[in-house]
Amino acid sequence: MEDGRVTVIARVEALGLTKRFGDILAVDDVSFSVGASEFFGLLGPNGAGKTTTIRLLTGILRPDRGRITIDGIDMLSEPFDAKMRIGAVPEVGNIYADLSAMENLELVGRYYGLPKDVRRSRSKSLLERLSLWDRRNDPVRAFSKGMKQRVSIACALIHEPPVLFLDEPTEGLDVQSRRIIIDLVKEMNKRGSSIVLTTHNIEEASRLCERVCILNRGKVIAISSPEQLRSAYEKNLAVEVSFDRKIDRCVLEECATGAVEEWGDKFRLMTDDPDKTIRKIMEVRAEHGLKIISIQTVAPSLEDVFVKLTEGSK
């Protein structure tokens, strides 16, 4: 407390992170902070620098420039203490296939200095929660991808870290494993852990994250809440319409102020004036003797914002 003001220490603070691999600038002056109990998303197209950023934040790589603090502890000068406060699930499946689920958790618990009884009880409760208790003594090599990922998540949670980094945790998983993992992560977040999530699944990020950081070509191009990002692009509205029979897209081109896209049996007309667009659609309907099956105005989704912000990156 200073002059009546409370100084809140960010759980994760990245300041001016820069990392170069040869000629490639993978991360370029990236700065952001993640507060206590915040669910924070890192989004970006392939090669945007998300995984490198996570590798820097978790102490796997050292930045060429910049500063990282975890709970106020400097990752570069006190890496062991900083790493004690994080749990990480890297992108690639990464548990010991020769060990059982229980032995994997036992190993990780030892790294964090948990006493034997705590290791045992937390392993039991995590494996039960992740529906793996019956298979606790089987070697992990016999597990499905979803089960391996559940063990991997359990390994990141055994020491109940204040900060959890998840790099594409549900990529390629079955619905059941995906739900179990998301529910557990949400529960951790409710209990006070800050979560940093990278994902390609923009809907998932939109549903889970309080704020998202969009990276492109190693740079931060936007940090905000999904709702604020969407409202910043509110003028990019669309009208979706479907008719009783198929018509040529060019018939609708004069109705929109932007592009006209075919979305399955619907047309999406980008517009900054939905009222005018709907009137013109009605004219087209009368002119061609069409019957409207459905019509609605659509606000931009986080995916639309993401595409808008990162277009041209390919």
Next chain:
Amino acid sequence: MNTRIVLRSISVTAWKDVKIYYKKAPVWIFGLLLPAFLFLAFFIGRELDMRENFPGFLAMSLFFTASSVGPLIIPWEKQAGTFERLLSYPVSLSTMVIADILAGALFGTVISLIVAGIGLAFLDIELVDIVMLVVMFALGNLCFAALGTLLSASSGRVPSNTMMLSALVRFPLIFISGIFVPLAQIHGPMAYLAYASPLTYLVDGFKYSLGASSCVSVSIGIAVLVIYGVLFLALSIILLRRNLLRGV
């Protein structure tokens, strides 16, 4: 730096190495069967003076066993994706390398102690200097376990490639280090190679400790093994750090 966490990181990593990698077939094939076959090929059926030749065989078994675990660990972990995960725990590249060296040295110590015990119990071998024998055991195991780790640090993520590289490096060493041909009988350019090999100093140190004829002062032998051990450790860390940046 938090010393307690550092020491725990080393001990837990070494424990993990023992638990997972001691059971792997390449460790037993390259660490035990190979020196045993070499022993059978060179020593059995020939009327050799065991007092003169046993120290060489003991050094060879220590050399092979201590350097057999290291080449396996890092490529195996990189291939399985556990290498990077390990670095996100309270572990650093340096503590990981030190732990891998300790796990290799422990394996070498156990096996070569058994070999030494058999030699001392059943062969006409005299123990002249037990302190020097213990020192040579410790330094030899640490030095050659570090060599094993260096071999794995310098190669990629395919364990079989690393095992091949390790065979390529280890085999020539046993032929130039006074195991099969005494150091005093090696002349010319081969003598330079022999004196450049760290294994030479282990063989000679064992010869001194077990009452055979030795050529090099034991203090020089100790110094050379320490220097090589530190060099292998430092190079392992440097190469691993470089490879991590290159994504290898």
